[in-house]
Amino acid sequence: MMIFQCEDSVDGIFTGVYDAWDSRIGHEAVALRIREKMDLELFAKYREVETDTQKAAKVARSVRSKMGQDAYRVIYQAALSANPEKADSIYRVIVRGMSANVTQYEAQNVIWNLQSRDVCRVFELSRKVGNEAHRYFQFVRFRELDSGVLFSEIQAENQVLPLIGEHFSDRFPNENFMIYDNGHNDCLIHGKQRPWFILRDTCPDEAAKDQLAAREEEMQELWKGFCKSISVEARENRGLQRQFWPLKFRRWMTEG
Amino acid sequence: MEIAKDMDLYQKLEILSDAAKYDVACTSSGIDRKGSGKGMGNCTAAGICHSFSADGRCIALLKILFTNECVFDCKYCVNRSSNDVERAAFTPEEVCRLTIEFYRRNYIEGLFLSSGILKSPSYTMELLYQTLYKLRYEYHFEGYIHVKAIPGAPQELIEKTGFLADRMSVNLELPTAESLRRLAPHKTRKKILAPMRQVQLSRKEHKNELMLFKNAPQFVPAGQSTQMIIGATPENDYQILSVAESLYQKFELKRVFYSAFVQVNQDAELPALPGGPPLLREHRLYQADWLLRFYGFGAGELLSEKRPNFNVFLDPKCDWALSHLEQFPVEINRADYYTLLRVPGIGPKSAQRIVKARRMGSLDFTDLKRAGVVLKRAVYFITCNGRQMYPLKVEEDFILRNLMYSQSRTPAETVTYRQLSLFDDDRMFGEVPQQLLQAGV
Numbered sequence: 001m002m003i004f005q006c007e008d009s010v011d012g013i014f015t016g017v018y019d020a021w022d023s024r025i026g027h028e029a030v031a032l033r034i035r036e037k038m039d040l041e042l043f044a045k046y047r048e049v050e051t052d053t054q055k056a057a058k059v060a061r062s063v064r065s066k067m068g069q070d071a072y073r074v075i076y077q078a079a080l081s082a083n084p085e086k087a088d089s090i091y092r093v094i095v096r097g098m099s100a101n102v103t104q105y106e107a108q109n110v111i112w113n114l115q116s117r118d119v120c121r122v123f124e125l126s127r128k129v130g131n132e133a134h135r136y137f138q139f140v141r142f143r144e145l146d147s148g149v150l151f152s153e154i155q156a157e158n159q160v161l162p163l164i165g166e167h168f169s170d171r172f173p174n175e176n177f178m179i180y181d182n183g184h185n186d187c188l189i190h191g192k193q194r195p196w197f198i199l200r201d202t203c204p205d206e207a208a209k210d211q212l213a214a215r216e217e218e219m220q221e222l223w224k225g226f227c228k229s230i231s232v233e234a235r236e237n238r239g240l241q242r243q244f245w246p247l248k249f250r251r252w253m254t255e256g
Numbered sequence: 257m258e259i260a261k262d263m264d265l266y267q268k269l270e271i272l273s274d275a276a277k278y279d280v281a282c283t284s285s286g287i288d289r290k291g292s293g294k295g296m297g298n299c300t301a302a303g304i305c306h307s308f309s310a311d312g313r314c315i316a317l318l319k320i321l322f323t324n325e326c327v328f329d330c331k332y333c334v335n336r337s338s339n340d341v342e343r344a345a346f347t348p349e350e351v352c353r354l355t356i357e358f359y360r361r362n363y364i365e366g367l368f369l370s371s372g373i374l375k376s377p378s379y380t381m382e383l384l385y386q387t388l389y390k391l392r393y394e395y396h397f398e399g400y401i402h403v404k405a406i407p408g409a410p411q412e413l414i415e416k417t418g419f420l421a422d423r424m425s426v427n428l429e430l431p432t433a434e435s436l437r438r439l440a441p442h443k444t445r446k447k448i449l450a451p452m453r454q455v456q457l458s459r460k461e462h463k464n465e466l467m468l469f470k471n472a473p474q475f476v477p478a479g480q481s482t483q484m485i486i487g488a489t490p491e492n493d494y495q496i497l498s499v500a501e502s503l504y505q506k507f508e509l510k511r512v513f514y515s516a517f518v519q520v521n522q523d524a525e526l527p528a529l530p531g532g533p534p535l536l537r538e539h540r541l542y543q544a545d546w547l548l549r550f551y552g553f554g555a556g557e558l559l560s561e562k563r564p565n566f567n568v569f570l571d572p573k574c575d576w577a578l579s580h581l582e583q584f585p586v587e588i589n590r591a592d593y594y595t596l597l598r599v600p601g602i603g604p605k606s607a608q609r610i611v612k613a614r615r616m617g618s619l620d621f622t623d624l625k626r627a628g629v630v631l632k633r634a635v636y637f638i639t640c641n642g643r644q645m646y647p648l649k650v651e652e653d654f655i656l657r658n659l660m661y662s663q664s665r666t667p668a669e670t671v672t673y674r675q676l677s678l679f680d681d682d683r684m685f686g687e688v689p690q691q692l693l694q695a696g697v
């Protein structure tokens with residue numbers, strides 16, 4: 001068994017897929033693992049995968065054109081998951097879709113073949129990541145710093161920043177904002193009328209992120225008051241509230 | 257009643273959100289709109305809930321009344337003119353500022369603006385229009401706006417407001433005209449339905465225009481909704497559901513909301529509810545509402561004159577399936593989409609996944625679990641390749657017993673048989689609860 005160790009990123013995994021396929025060892029005799037998130041195995045040889053954006057782009061392009069945009073989206077989202085088994089499952093799914101003897105129609109439907117263990121895992125991981133990203137559409141809270149920048153801190157399980165960047169920059173084209181994911185130490189940055197981007201392994205200045213704008217506290221008070229007065233006492237149901245709004249999100253939220 | 261002049265924004269927000277909280281609709285769904293890149297905001301069709309209040313309801317919109325001053329005296333309403341509550345009113349400027357500041361912090365998805373009737377319906381509608389105009393054209397807000405159409409306001413005003421809002425709603429208040437006369441003496445069914453019809457017709461008209469001109473303005477693009485109070489008047493579930501069904505069909509509403517009656521006023525005309533608001537009833541109505549909109553059920557299938565109320569113990573879909581056992585079991589690998597939808601435990605999403613997945617090969621029970629089917633309910637009604645998951649009887653009593661007593665378990669983990677005995681009689685196990693008998697079990 002030859003094990004390809006790749007970086008924990010979409011590009012890393014796609015490069016791994018490229019290298020594993022390109023090695024011509026045979027699909028059964030190779031496996032993909034995420035570096036630093038794996039147990040060493042006996043009787044296996046290891047090969048390091050050097051992340052290469054060009055190879056990754058090639059894989060992404062062929063997946064898109066043969067397996068379709070839907071499948072690409074599912075695979076891409078799964079690659080952002082925190083689950084270390086994602087790499088190998090993604091490899092198996094791509095192999096199934098891209099094999100020479102698979103017709104276009106079959107390739108487009110591979111992602112719906114939930115009977116297969118690997119497809120199912122990719123599908124589930126993708127759904128989890130997508131759901132978490134949606135949670136952050138809901139629960140990201142910005143505070144205005146005295147520099148006028150809107151700042152938000154989150155602690156995500158999966159790498160959700162690439163999935164929420166589009167939404168927030170479309171929503172706030174005229175704002176300078178920053179979302180800091182302290183779980184992965186990544187920053188999503190958007191400048192007024194500029195495209196958004198992600199800085200990996202960067203954390204914002206500790207002192208700057210607590211210097212609030214003049215009216216910020218007033219707004220926070222107004223919002224907290226609103227959340228309290230909008231509730232109907234006769235219907236109080238904390239369990240239901242917790243079900244929709246888990247405690248782990250509240251730590252980073254204004255009203256939490 | 258005088259409106260206090262020197263109130264600060266915090267107090268106003270507290271009073272006017274408190275007064276708006278009995279309005280149920282807080283959805284921000286129904287329209288997908290990208291930002292123009294110039295202003296602020298966009299909309300997603302699925303809607304986004306930003307927070308959840310202590311009663312478990314979502315907070316998606318800044319839900320406020322423009323003013324809680326009201327000339328009407330509806331008996332169920334906190335803001336009725338004869339109530340002695342603190343009154344306040346926003347200015348359009350204040351509403352805009354609050355909306356924008358909350359929105360850019362990602363607290364909310366947009367604005368829900370309703371109002372008590374200040375002076376007259378047309379005066380109030382004019383104020384709402386001014387606020388929306390300011391928000392759209394001076395503050396360049398492109399997020400979601402839900403506004404109330406005030407019955408009795410002039411048509412032109414409602415029309416003009418409709419071009420600025422995403423969703424409009426007129427509250428039906430109570431399910432029948434008779435109840436309305438009793439509890440809301442200033443309102444009539446005719447007056448309420450008039451603006452509803454107007455919004456419906458205008459939407460149609462402007463949809464046709466959009467087909468011709470790409471940039472024609474959109475009129476209430478996310479559709480209209482309404483709400484009814486449940487439990488304040490003696491209507492049964494069948495009547496309520498039939499009203500909802502005809503609203504969906506004849507008025508093309510996007511949503512009908514049901515609000516369990518909360519006792520805020522003491523009035524001889526209102527029922528006393530010692531057990532609190534009828535929340536279970538409301539819940540059953542919502543379940544049935546979903547069956548109407550997404551599952552292709554009709555009100556007449558779920559309830560009838562003879563059985564006018566929902567089963568307390570079972571959800572409407574299980575209840576329907578139990579009384580139509582001749583249509584089960586359904587073969588997962590062959591049944592069409594609409595038949596699958598009728599199986600308890602299978603929803604639109606899992607039904608779609610089943611239909612797509614079986615193109616690639618036959619499905620097994622483990623695959624169904626992966627597709628998101630709720631097996632603890634579905635097992636009684638399905639077969640995979642002609643086999644049931646466990647040997648189960650397709651028999652009403654048996655299924656009912658299991659559905660009710662093993663809420664969270666599949667039958668493999670519970671006892672699926674009963675030892676026969678000489679004294680095989682239900683009375684051996686104690687009294688049958690009164691509610692069970694009423695539910696017709």
